[in-house]
Amino acid sequence: MKKIKTGIVGLGRLGMHHAEDLFCRIPEAELVAACSVVPEELEKVKAWGITQLYSSYSEMIAKADIEAVVIVSPSAQHAEQIIEAMEAGKHVFSEKPLGVSVEECEKVEKVVETHPKLKFQLGFMRRYDPSYAEAKRKIDSGEIGKPFLFKSTSNDPLATVEGFLKYAPHSGGPWLDMSVHDVDLALWYIGSEVETIYAIGGGYLYPELEKIGCADNACALMKFKNGAMAQMHVGYSSPHGYQVETELYCDGVNLRISAIPAKDRIQIYGRDGVKIECETSWPVRFKDAFLLEKKDFFDCIINDRIPVCGAKDGTLTTKVAIAATKAFETGELIRL
Amino acid sequence: MKKIKTGIVGLGRLGMHHAEDLFCRIPEAELVAACSVVPEELEKVKAWGITQLYSSYSEMIAKADIEAVVIVSPSAQHAEQIIEAMEAGKHVFSEKPLGVSVEECEKVEKVVETHPKLKFQLGFMRRYDPSYAEAKRKIDSGEIGKPFLFKSTSNDPLATVEGFLKYAPHSGGPWLDMSVHDVDLALWYIGSEVETIYAIGGGYLYPELEKIGCADNACALMKFKNGAMAQMHVGYSSPHGYQVETELYCDGVNLRISAIPAKDRIQIYGRDGVKIECETSWPVRFKDAFLLEKKDFFDCIINDRIPVCGAKDGTLTTKVAIAATKAFETGELIRL
Amino acid sequence: MKKIKTGIVGLGRLGMHHAEDLFCRIPEAELVAACSVVPEELEKVKAWGITQLYSSYSEMIAKADIEAVVIVSPSAQHAEQIIEAMEAGKHVFSEKPLGVSVEECEKVEKVVETHPKLKFQLGFMRRYDPSYAEAKRKIDSGEIGKPFLFKSTSNDPLATVEGFLKYAPHSGGPWLDMSVHDVDLALWYIGSEVETIYAIGGGYLYPELEKIGCADNACALMKFKNGAMAQMHVGYSSPHGYQVETELYCDGVNLRISAIPAKDRIQIYGRDGVKIECETSWPVRFKDAFLLEKKDFFDCIINDRIPVCGAKDGTLTTKVAIAATKAFETGELIRL
């Protein structure tokens, strides 16, 4: 059985989650190297028997016996690390975003193009969530018609808002920080590019966010080149849990995904009504998707297939997120 | 427009509800007379302009200018009042039960039979609830197949249990008091008679009920002559509200009616999950059914049709409820 | 018991619905007069015993023995008929819209102001729907916080789209025709006025609509003066039935109203999954609301209360609908 020797960079919350998947849930991968600037993080994977440990990414790329690298470092480092790895002949799986500017994204796109034998995949994991994947299948099969309206809500739990308040000044705003996943889904399902964007928002629960030009809740309305529409709502104040909800209006049937993000299959019939407890975080909501996206990446390497989500998708979503941010900041309608 | 002059006996909670329907929601009826032993109750309908008011039922039947009577008196008086009215040539709509013993029921049945020109309807209002009626329509049309298993839950709200605790010693037990509605539905849908019954229960929240031979929750399993099965659960301890739920397993499709008795169309996304507030009482849950059953009764009079629910249905349900009570009291399997 | 002698103008589908309510479901009203240019429609109410029948509205106002009038005529006649009735000393209940231009609306507003003893109510019946009313109660009581984001979907059933296609050229477009109800709810709940609107749409299923400047689906994003946001979607292509859905994001709790417009309480467990059949029309969805709004109107007359929904609400919603139409037609962001 073919196993791909793999290194990982970044062992924070999401990085460790990816590392565990690589270590024990993906038989096609063999986690052999890891890189982090935090020694305690390296200790954790050392306990699993991983021996090629690095504090320098360049050193790992240069010296480690790996064929592929999984990048889970801070956003600002993605572009250069992708380029460095591909130029060293490694397959690359990188967390989103592809880059923090359109220029960076386009630079990565070119490097990916010049290495056609290497696989590059961008971590828009929602595409691998069984529900989102099934929606795409239903569209592609023609059984529900063509989508003309995409509605989304991505609302982080209120329970974790304190963390966001600290991070907000460096977040790039809700559009770059959060809505890129919705933008990617909209582009993927609709199959066209965004033409106009109007975006508004505010600090409704946390006025301090508004003062720094950020928002705790924001909305955008977009028109696509093919005429389709998208309504997006992003927020950091969901009382009941982590809400990622999507609606697809098609010319045959409409789909709604995750209207209630139930944490399990229990309904509680209690004094105040019938209640469904909800999921409280993205690692839980998208646990399967995080695993499936990497399984598919290794399958692409082994069976020489092109990954579903590539560098171009990263550039497109970044463009839209930047335009939404500009619309939000200026109060003007933006035409792309 | 033909209007049927009508009298009512019994103006308690349910009686007043019926009276209001007769007064202003059924154009085919004209409420002209009322009987109650409680003077305050008569005052209420007097304020509407009703002038033929009686404290004696016999007097109302003898003297009032009425063609029909609606009986909402205590259960023990139903049989004799039905008989008295029919023998005086009145159409009769009576609340359930038909009688408190099988003998009484059969006596009424005979009187009804001997007055074929008079309409008699028994108030099993659930049959008129739009959901229960639609289920019957789906069975009769053949679109869902033939039912072979009926499951029901009839659970009064915990919020009103104090009232039941006082009333319990005179209630006749959960089978005669409450499950007759479920029994009627089961007989109506399945179209066969009960052959065997096993029934158990207890005072799980209110042990004092067990001491007087009653129960706050009880279950029965029944086999019908045609082989079909029924599982029933009756209780007085529903934390979230008034729960009347029914499942029909058919040889094509299964139906479930009112799994969540939502009080309106609101879902509340709050700190403890997604919540649906529920209906808290039968007058609200079956408001439409109480109205529709009487509209149909007057339509039967005007258009000379036979009511859907007659005296025979009352005898059959009483037989089953008595057998269930016996099974519960003796701990034995009862064969009818 | 005080009964208000009432006339009605307009006996089409909605008019007849109102007439039936007045005839037999509102004891406080006495329907004594009716006006229609269609003789067959007058015949219907004649059969109920209504004798004051007119083909001329002015004649009914001048001659009929009525204290109140219910206006259900075509939109273009509302303003002048309201004015004529109030100047003749009648209480007026009028279907929406108040007028077809802001000027008309403001003219009516003034007439209403100059007759403070007469009651005027505009028929935004959704406010009387038990779920929408309960949402308002929850806001006003402070138990769910202050709404900062309103999302709505008003999607007419695909099954009735043929009718709309014929009517579309005279409809005024989706914003004036349909979204006024959503606009009224948004203004009512948010308690502020609209500042900016961006609106888009198209003929996704019926391209012929796009050619005449109309749309089968359209979306708007609005910012209110107090900072709140509204996302609206209107359409004429709902496959499963009549969908009117509303979400209220508040700074405490979020509410969702009618995510699934179930026609009854049945869930069907069949070969293709678990299915809920849906309501197919607004007369069914808002049956109770249509009744309750008129009951409240007559109660306002009898108990000298000011109706919840007045002329000013009509002007405000018309302004927003016209701005949305302009945004949709020009492709520009509109600032009010």
Add this chain to the structure above:
Amino acid sequence: MKKIKTGIVGLGRLGMHHAEDLFCRIPEAELVAACSVVPEELEKVKAWGITQLYSSYSEMIAKADIEAVVIVSPSAQHAEQIIEAMEAGKHVFSEKPLGVSVEECEKVEKVVETHPKLKFQLGFMRRYDPSYAEAKRKIDSGEIGKPFLFKSTSNDPLATVEGFLKYAPHSGGPWLDMSVHDVDLALWYIGSEVETIYAIGGGYLYPELEKIGCADNACALMKFKNGAMAQMHVGYSSPHGYQVETELYCDGVNLRISAIPAKDRIQIYGRDGVKIECETSWPVRFKDAFLLEKKDFFDCIINDRIPVCGAKDGTLTTKVAIAATKAFETGELIRL
């Protein structure tokens, strides 16, 4: 990192599922040996690099370098294989049932008792399903009160009934074949033993089943020694998919588990209503539970804990299933 060398016996559908879990989803286990009488099945695991392959169970137990064995062989072999493995000093995880008679079960119980250092776990995987486990946690924590009524539905999909029809004569009937999982849950949640059972059923869709003394749908009503009640329904004819549903009525709050076995988070709004597609098989429904039960088994070995589900649980469930079968066959109430 400690890894437990493990062998597996039985590589059919469920066996292969367990083998895959052992091979690549449980880092604490190392699958090193396998036994099957079907050579093709052994070929599959050989492809993963497993080299200790046997057609004789006794040979695997005697010769393979293993500390633990996972038994997924036909029911009739469970008891003797468990005993053989434990007497050879192996930890044992066995699929249910423990044995096909009470005598066999009690024999196994004794062998397990005489090897206190070896871990034995019975595969009642539902206990590890996140929803069922959460229900148990809620009971144990006292937050929902004490359960007094357990209701269950275990209904295999109609889509797979053909397979059952062939297997039915050897199935032992619905109680031994299927309801043991429900019985185990009821005993686990209620914490008392069954006192009386009444059970009925029939061949409602497949009369041929009735002729061989089997049933396509069957119901039981049980009373426990502590007074609690259980209503069970087992079937092989679920039109919409694999339905395992459970209700727990407690003296505080009621729970309902999996009322709609949604296959994903999609709701389809289509021409015939709002539809939820359902799971079609137990390997999908209980995928996580099958994994978690084995993870816990290996954790019990490594950390010297006693498994949650042991031999005694196997005996108790078998006793109840046999009593239900007797009740069903004789038409009599059975007292244990």
